[in-house]
Amino acid sequence: MxxxxxxxxxxxxxxxxxxxxxxxxxxxxxxxxxxxxxxxxxxxxxxxxxxxxxxxxxxxxxxxxxxxxxxxxxxxxxxxxxxxxxxxxxxxxxxxxxxxxxxxxxxxxxxxxxxxxxxxxxxxxxxxxxxxxxxxxxxxxxxxxxxxxxxxxxxxxxxxxxxxxxxxxxYKDPMPDMPFLPKTTDACTDCGICADKCPMQVIHRDDPRIVDQGCILCSACVKSCPVDAKYIAAEPIVKIRGMLETKFMDRKxxxxxx
Ligand SMILES: Cc1cc2nc3c(=O)[nH]c(=O)nc-3n(C[C@H](O)[C@H](O)[C@H](O)COP(=O)(O)O)c2cc1C
CATH class of the missing domain: 3.40.50.360 (Flavodoxin domain)
Known part of the structure; x- marks a missing residue:
């Protein structure tokens, strides 16, 4: 079978x-x-x-x-x-x-x-x-x-x-190290969904505003937050987002x- x-x-x-x-x-x-x-x-x-x-x-x-x-x-x-x-x-x-x-x-x-x-x-x-x-x-x-x-x-x-x-x-060169951590706005309700979803388990369950080193910037926390409280403000990522939203909008x- x-x-x-x-x-x-x-x-x-x-x-x-x-x-x-x-x-x-x-x-x-x-x-x-x-x-x-x-x-x-x-x-x-x-x-x-x-x-x-x-x-x-x-x-x-x-x-x-x-x-x-x-x-x-x-x-x-x-x-x-x-x-x-x-x-x-x-x-x-x-x-x-x-x-x-x-x-x-x-x-x-x-x-x-x-x-x-x-x-x-x-x-x-x-x-x-x-x-x-x-x-x-x-x-x-x-x-x-x-x-x-x-x-x-x-x-x-x-x-x-x-x-x-x-x-x-x-293969292409690996991604350069990006030692940034996601940030949290006051909208956070401590629900802990982001901590549960984090594949690196670096977000504290008892206070999701605390993020340890080891984050891979995968956006699991950003996209799973029910109140959009998590965000990535690091300059390289903001630039990448701008580039993507300008050049890569046509459907593949x-x-x-x-
Ligand atoms: C660190 C990182 C690097 C990425 N690099 C690329 C890339 O080279 N090309 C691309 O088109 N998308 C890239 N993406 C976008 C993801 O491949 C894409 O959003 C994917 O659907 C995410 O998969 P997941 O939902 O299973 O996490 C990248 C995302 C992250 C977080």
Missing amino acids: KRVIVMYFSPTGTSGKIAGAIAGGISQAMDCQLETIDLTEPEVRDREYSFSDQDILVLGYPVYAGRVPEVLQAPLRRVKGNGTSAVLAAVYGNRDYEDALIEGQDILTEGGFSVIGAGAFIGEHSYSKKVAAGRPDGEDLACAKRFGEQISDKLKNSQLAAIEVKGNRP EPELFL
Whole structure:
């Protein structure tokens, strides 16, 4: 019996939605069970995972500076396949995904997987509510589900050869360190949702205004706050937001590799 495992790291939820839709498409078409592993939670990220050739792994992650997020790299290297078929979903904020797919493919291939499908999808940008606002939308999710069904056809026809994705080696330089912390306005009601959502667990549950070092500026706190009390005021991020809201407003569409 085949099993589909959907594994994702998704601070603001977009990568999780896309990976879930792909995995749902595969599991429905193949009538097999679906399991979820949410690597956004630190203790889940710390574990080791091993899969068999009866499993299909769907891995979703956001694109950070054209790469696989650094915080996910060591955890992914602990995920082992044994001739396991894998599908990648890199979700980017309507600018570009550069080397994020090829890097993801390299990591999984080294870990014993065969990447038989990959897609670059679009999600609302972590640093803006205007860039790719509301995405993934219904069209994106339908596209992801259909992609899952195409993957299932490929599996049924035993076409398990690895694919070629877009991207370059050596990969883009990693993101420079940005030692900034999110700020909090007086609107904060101490509800603690931001602390629960923080993938680095650096926000104090008893006083969410206190944020320890180690923040990766993923915007999980900003986007989950019900009263918009969290914000990132650091100059480089404000500049990036301005650049994105000027140059990257035209709708991009998913790119699929099968
Ligand atoms: C640190 C950081 C770097 C990012 N770099 C890129 C990028 O290079 N290209 C892009 O289009 N979007 C970039 N984004 C936006 C995210 O890839 C995008 O919003 C994604 O949908 C977030 O996924 P999530 O909802 O699963 O967290 C970046 C976001 C963050 C927080």
